[in-house]
Amino acid sequence: xxxxxxxxxxxxxxxxxxGFTAAIYAARxxxxxxxxxxxxxxxxxxxxxxxxxxxxxxxGIMGPEMMDNFKKQAVRLGADVRYGLITKVDxxxxxxxxxxxxxxxxxxxxxxxxTGASAKWLGIPSEQRLNGSGVSACAVCDGFFYRGxxxxxxxxxxxxxEEASYLAKLCTKVHMIVRRDEFRASKAMQHRVLNxxxxxxxxxxxxxxxxGDQVVTGVRIKNNVDQSTQEIEVSGFFVAIGHTxxxxxxxxxxxxxxxxxLITKVDxxxxxxxxxxxxGDAQDKIYRxxxxxxxxxxxxxxxxxxWLAAQE
Ligand code: NDP
Numbered sequence: 001x002x003x004x005x006x007x008x009x010x011x012x013x014x015x016x017x018x019g020f021t022a023a024i025y026a027a028r029x030x031x032x033x034x035x036x037x038x039x040x041x042x043x044x045x046x047x048x049x050x051x052x053x054x055x056x057x058x059x060g061i062m063g064p065e066m067m068d069n070f071k072k073q074a075v076r077l078g079a080d081v082r083y084g085l086i087t088k089v090d091x092x093x094x095x096x097x098x099x100x101x102x103x104x105x106x107x108x109x110x111x112x113x114x115t116g117a118s119a120k121w122l123g124i125p126s127e128q129r130l131n132g133s134g135v136s137a138c139a140v141c142d143g144f145f146y147r148g149x150x151x152x153x154x155x156x157x158x159x160x161x162e163e164a165s166y167l168a169k170l171c172t173k174v175h176m177i178v179r180r181d182e183f184r185a186s187k188a189m190q191h192r193v194l195n196x197x198x199x200x201x202x203x204x205x206x207x208x209x210x211x212g213d214q215v216v217t218g219v220r221i222k223n224n225v226d227q228s229t230q231e232i233e234v235s236g237f238f239v240a241i242g243h244t245x246x247x248x249x250x251x252x253x254x255x256x257x258x259x260x261x262l263i264t265k266v267d268x269x270x271x272x273x274x275x276x277x278x279x280g281d282a283q284d285k286i287y288r289x290x291x292x293x294x295x296x297x298x299x300x301x302x303x304x305x306x307w308l309a310a311q312e
Pocket of ligand 1: 121122154155156157158159160162179180183184185240241242243285286
C-alpha cells in the first residue's frame with residue numbers, strides 16, 4: 001500500500017547531464033524540482049574516466065567528478081535531489097501519479113524524463129574486469145586516448161561503423177570484430193568502413209577474451225566457422241553492440257520507437273502526453289553526448305515551465 005503522498009510541481013526522473021541540466025533550469029525558474037536519481041546516480045558518465053570534449057573544462061575532467069559538479073550546482077540552486085527510483089507511473093490523469101521506491105506516491109504537475117540509456121555489453125568476465133582500463137563503450141568519449149595505437153571494436157551496426165571510422169582517424173589500425181559474414185549497418189556506412197585502409201574487418205568472428213592484466217593489451221578472437229582463434233595486440237577495446245534506452249516503465253503510455261526510444265515532437269521535448277517531457281539519451285539514439293543531453297535537458301525544463309504557465 002502506498003501511504004505517503006507528496007505534491008510536486010516538477011518531477012525529474014534520472015540524473016545524468018540531461019536530468020541535472022533540467023534541474024538547474026527548473027530550480028532557477030522556481031519550479032521546485034524534485035529529482036529521483038535512479039539506479040545509477042550520475043548516469044553513464046560515472047563509468048567513464050576523463051571527459052575531454054565537454055566545453056568549459058580546458059584540462060578535461062573525470063566523469064564522476066563532472067557529475068558531482070552537476071549535482072552540486074543543481075542542489076545549490078534549490079533542486080531536491082533524492083537517491084531513489086521511480087518504479088511506476090500513471091500518465092492517464094493529472095496530476096501525474098508516480099510511485100517512488102514502491103512506497104511513496106508523488107503527484108506531479110509536470111514530469112521530465114531523463115532516464116538515459118545503457119550500453120549493451122558482451123557479458124564476458126574480462127570485459128568487466130578491464131572496463132575503464134582500455135574497455136569502453138564510447139569511441140567519441142575515449143578514442144582520443146588511443147591515438148597512434150591499435151584498437152579493436154566489436155559490432156556491425158551503424159554505431160560500430162561510425163565509431164570505427166572515427167577511431168581510424170586517430171588510431172594506427174582498427175580491428176573490427178563482426179559476428180556474422182555481413183554488416184547490419186546501412187550500405188553507406190559499410191562502404192565507408194570497407195574503403196578505409198586502416199580498418200581490418202574480421203567477419204564471422206567473436207570475442208573470446210580481452211587480454212591484459214591491469215590494462216588491455218590484446219584480444220583473442222574466435223572464428224565461428226572453423227573455430228580457429230587468433231590473438232591481436234590492441235590497446236583499446238570498444239564495444240558498440242547497441243544501447244537499451246531505460247524506458248521500460250513508460251511502455252504503453254508514451255510513444256516510443258521499436259527499440260524503446262521515446263518519441264518527442266519535432267524541435268521540442270514534448271512527448272505524446274502534454275506535461276510529460278523527454279530529454280537526453282532516453283530519446284536520442286543519434287548523438288548521445290553529454291553536451292547534447294545537457295542541451296535537451298535545458299529544453300525540457302523550458303518546455304515544462306512554459307507549458308505549466310499556459311495551464312494557469
Ligand atoms: P544495432 O542494434 O543496429 O546494431 C548492433 C550490432 O551489434 C549488430 O550488428 C549486432 O550483430 C551486433 N551485436 C549485438 N550483440 C552482439 C554480441 N553479443 N556480439 C557481437 N556483436 C553483437 O545498434 P546500433 O547502436 O549500431 O544502432 C542503433 C540504431 O541507431 C540503428 O537504428 C541505427 O541505424 C541508428 N544509428 C544511426 C546512425 C546514423 O544514422 N548516423 C548512427 C548510429 C546509429 P548482428 O548484426 O549480427 O545482429
